[in-house]
Amino acid sequence: MSGASTPAPAPSSLPDRLPREPRWKALLKSERFVLGAIGVVGFLILWEALARSGSINVQFFASPTMIAAAGAREVQDPGFWSDFFISLTEFLSGFLVAIVLGIPLGLAAGWFPKLNYALDPWLNFFNALPRVALLPILVIAFGLGIWSKIAVVFLGAFFAIVIPTVQGVRTVDRKYLDVATSFRASRRLLFTSVVGLATVPFIVTGLRLGMARALIGVVTGELYAATEGLGVIIRRSAETRQGDRMLFGVLIFTLSGIIGVELVRAVERRFQKWRPEGFRR
Amino acid sequence: MSAAAQPAVGRAVPRRWRFPGRPSDRVLYGLIGFLIVLPLWELLPTLGLVKRVTLSSPSAIVSVAIQDFTSPAEYLRINAPLNLSSRVWNSGYEYIASVDTWPIMVPNVLHLPSNLWVSAQEYMVGFLLAAVTGILLGLALGLFRRFRYLVEPWLDAINATPTIALVPLIILVFGIGFTQKIVVVWLEAIFVITLTVLSGVGAAEKKHLDTALSFKASRRLRFTSVILPSSVPFILTGMRLGATRALVGVVVAEFLASNAGLGFYINFSGTTLRTDRVMLGVILLGMFGIIVGELIRRIERRFDKWRPALR
Missing domain, CATH: 1.10.3720.10 (MetI-like)
Known part of the structure; x- marks a missing residue:
C-alpha cells in the first residue's frame, strides 16, 4: 500500500470544520491534567511503596491496594450495603426535611422584616454553634437509632439553607421591584414573579453548603453513638485495627461528598445568570 | 451588614411617627422573639408536655451554671451512699450514730x-x-x-x-x-x-x-x-x-x-x-x-x- 498506487485525491473543497484534536490528545497537552495525574499516581505509588517496605504501619494507613481489596470484599457483603443504605437514608431524610422547612422559612423571614428581626438572634446563634454539640440531647430525645442522626443532619443543613435564602430575598435587585411596582404588580405577584425567582441562586448555594454540613452530621452522628451505618464501620474497623476497611469507609464518604457537591454545583451553574450583579461567582 | 443588605422589599410609604425613645424594630422584635421562646421553654416541661430530661428549662440551666462555675476546682465533697447502714463509733468504741451516707472527696470533673x-x-x-x-x-x-x-x-x-x-x-x-x-x-x-x-x-x-x-x-x-x-x-x-x-x-x-x-x-x-x-x-x-x-x-x-x- 503505497502512495503511488492510489489515485491522487480530487482537489476537494475546504472542510466545513477545522479538524479537532481528539479529546485525549488535548488533555495530554494540558499541563494541569498531566501534573494532576502525576500527583495522584505518584502519591499512590509512594504510599504503596512505604506501606510495603514497612515504613508506615498498615494497621493504620493501609496501602492503596489493600484498601481496594477491602473494598472488593466489602461490596460483596450484604452487611456493608445495609449499613450504606442506613447512612443514605439518614442523609436523604434529614436533608429533605431541611429543604422542605428551610426554604419556606427563609423566604418568609426575608419577606417580612419583623419576622426576620425576631428570628435573627436564633439563626445567628445556631449558625455559630457546632450543631454536632447537640448530639447528646438528640440521642436522649430520639434514641440511638436513625432518628437522632436524621435530627442532627437536619439541624446541620437547615441553618445553612435558611441563611442564604434570607439574604437572597433581601438583596433582590431594586430595579426589578421598581419595574414590577410601576406596573402595579400586587405584593403577591411581586413575590411570585420577582422575589421568588431572584432567590433561586441563593437557595442553590444554601443547598450546596447544607449538603456538606449534612454529610458531617451523618459521620459525626454515627461515630458518636450508633449501631448501624458507615460511621460504625469506620469506628469498629479502627478499634479492631483493620486499617484497610476503615479507609475504605472514609473513601465512601469522600466519594459521596464529591458526587453531592458536583451535582449541586451543576444546578448552581444553571442558575448563575439569575444571580444579581455583584453576587455572581 | 452594609448598605446593600438594607431591605429592598417594602412599600414606599412615608415613615410612621414613632414614640420617641422606642427601640428600633430590630431590637424590639428580637426581644419579642426571646420573650416568646424563654417562657415557653420554661413552661413546656413544667406542664409535662415535654419530658424535663429532653428539654431542661432556663431556670435549671441558670442554677447549674452558678453551681458549676463556683464549685471548688480540684475536689468535691459529696455524700456517697453506703450499701448498708453503718455504725459510727468514737475513739472509746462508744456507739454514736447510724449513717446511710459517708462523705467522700471526688475529683470535680464538672468544674x-x-x-x-x-x-x-x-x-x-x-x-x-x-x-x-x-x-x-x-x-x-x-x-x-x-x-x-x-x-x-x-x-x-x-x-x-x-x-x-x-x-x-x-x-x-x-x-x-x-x-x-x-x-x-x-x-x-x-x-x-x-x-x-x-x-x-x-x-x-x-x-x-x-x-x-x-x-x-x-x-x-x-x-x-x-x-x-x-x-x-x-x-x-x-x-x-x-x-x-x-x-x-x-x-x-x-x-x-x-x-x-x-x-x-x-x-x-x-x-x-x-x-x-x-x-x-x-x-x-x-x-x-x-x-x-x-x-x-x-x-x-x-x-x-x-x-x-x-x-
Missing part, C-alpha cells in the same frame, strides 16, 4: 472554668497552627502554578471528605491526649483557610498586576506589593470560616475521646442525663462561636476596602 480552659488551649493552638500552615500553603499554591496542579486533586478530595471521619484514625496514630485534639482541630480548619487564600491570590486584580509588570516590578515586589495586600481580606475570611470549623473539631475530638474540656463536659452530662448541663455547655459554645466570629468579622470589615472586585 466549668477548668474545662473551658482545656478546650480554649486546644482551640487556640490547633487553630493558630491551621491558620499559619493554611495561609502559607494557600499562598504557595497560588504563586506556584505547577505545584498547585500537582496537589489539586488531593486537595479537592480531602476538602470533599468530612474530615471528622478520620478522627478514629487520628486517635490510633496519636493516642488520646492533647496532640490528638490539636491534630483534629488543625485538620478541620486548615483546608477551608487554604482554599480561601488560594482564591484570594487568584483574585488579585489584573490591572494592578499589569501596572506593576510594566514598571518592571520583580516577582518578589509583585508578591509583596500587589498579591499579598489583595489577599488580606481573603485570608481573614478564611480564618473566620476556619474558626467555625475548628470549634467543630474541638467538640468532636472531645466527644469521641477525652477526660476534660467543654466537649467532655457536654458528653459526660449527656451520658448521665443531665440535660441542663448539656444545654449550658451548648450555650457557652454558641456564645464562644459568636464572639470569635464577630471579632474576626470586625477586623475583616476594616480590610474590606482592600478586597478586589471579583471579576
Whole structure:
C-alpha cells in the first residue's frame, strides 16, 4: 500500500470544520491534567511503596491496594450495603426535611422584616454553634437509632439553607421591584414573579453548603453513638485495627461528598445568570 | 451588614411617627422573639408536655451554671451512699450514730472554668497552627502554578471528605491526649483557610498586576506589593470560616475521646442525663462561636476596602 498506487485525491473543497484534536490528545497537552495525574499516581505509588517496605504501619494507613481489596470484599457483603443504605437514608431524610422547612422559612423571614428581626438572634446563634454539640440531647430525645442522626443532619443543613435564602430575598435587585411596582404588580405577584425567582441562586448555594454540613452530621452522628451505618464501620474497623476497611469507609464518604457537591454545583451553574450583579461567582 | 443588605422589599410609604425613645424594630422584635421562646421553654416541661430530661428549662440551666462555675476546682465533697447502714463509733468504741451516707472527696470533673480552659488551649493552638500552615500553603499554591496542579486533586478530595471521619484514625496514630485534639482541630480548619487564600491570590486584580509588570516590578515586589495586600481580606475570611470549623473539631475530638474540656463536659452530662448541663455547655459554645466570629468579622470589615472586585 503505497502512495503511488492510489489515485491522487480530487482537489476537494475546504472542510466545513477545522479538524479537532481528539479529546485525549488535548488533555495530554494540558499541563494541569498531566501534573494532576502525576500527583495522584505518584502519591499512590509512594504510599504503596512505604506501606510495603514497612515504613508506615498498615494497621493504620493501609496501602492503596489493600484498601481496594477491602473494598472488593466489602461490596460483596450484604452487611456493608445495609449499613450504606442506613447512612443514605439518614442523609436523604434529614436533608429533605431541611429543604422542605428551610426554604419556606427563609423566604418568609426575608419577606417580612419583623419576622426576620425576631428570628435573627436564633439563626445567628445556631449558625455559630457546632450543631454536632447537640448530639447528646438528640440521642436522649430520639434514641440511638436513625432518628437522632436524621435530627442532627437536619439541624446541620437547615441553618445553612435558611441563611442564604434570607439574604437572597433581601438583596433582590431594586430595579426589578421598581419595574414590577410601576406596573402595579400586587405584593403577591411581586413575590411570585420577582422575589421568588431572584432567590433561586441563593437557595442553590444554601443547598450546596447544607449538603456538606449534612454529610458531617451523618459521620459525626454515627461515630458518636450508633449501631448501624458507615460511621460504625469506620469506628469498629479502627478499634479492631483493620486499617484497610476503615479507609475504605472514609473513601465512601469522600466519594459521596464529591458526587453531592458536583451535582449541586451543576444546578448552581444553571442558575448563575439569575444571580444579581455583584453576587455572581 | 452594609448598605446593600438594607431591605429592598417594602412599600414606599412615608415613615410612621414613632414614640420617641422606642427601640428600633430590630431590637424590639428580637426581644419579642426571646420573650416568646424563654417562657415557653420554661413552661413546656413544667406542664409535662415535654419530658424535663429532653428539654431542661432556663431556670435549671441558670442554677447549674452558678453551681458549676463556683464549685471548688480540684475536689468535691459529696455524700456517697453506703450499701448498708453503718455504725459510727468514737475513739472509746462508744456507739454514736447510724449513717446511710459517708462523705467522700471526688475529683470535680464538672468544674466549668477548668474545662473551658482545656478546650480554649486546644482551640487556640490547633487553630493558630491551621491558620499559619493554611495561609502559607494557600499562598504557595497560588504563586506556584505547577505545584498547585500537582496537589489539586488531593486537595479537592480531602476538602470533599468530612474530615471528622478520620478522627478514629487520628486517635490510633496519636493516642488520646492533647496532640490528638490539636491534630483534629488543625485538620478541620486548615483546608477551608487554604482554599480561601488560594482564591484570594487568584483574585488579585489584573490591572494592578499589569501596572506593576510594566514598571518592571520583580516577582518578589509583585508578591509583596500587589498579591499579598489583595489577599488580606481573603485570608481573614478564611480564618473566620476556619474558626467555625475548628470549634467543630474541638467538640468532636472531645466527644469521641477525652477526660476534660467543654466537649467532655457536654458528653459526660449527656451520658448521665443531665440535660441542663448539656444545654449550658451548648450555650457557652454558641456564645464562644459568636464572639470569635464577630471579632474576626470586625477586623475583616476594616480590610474590606482592600478586597478586589471579583471579576
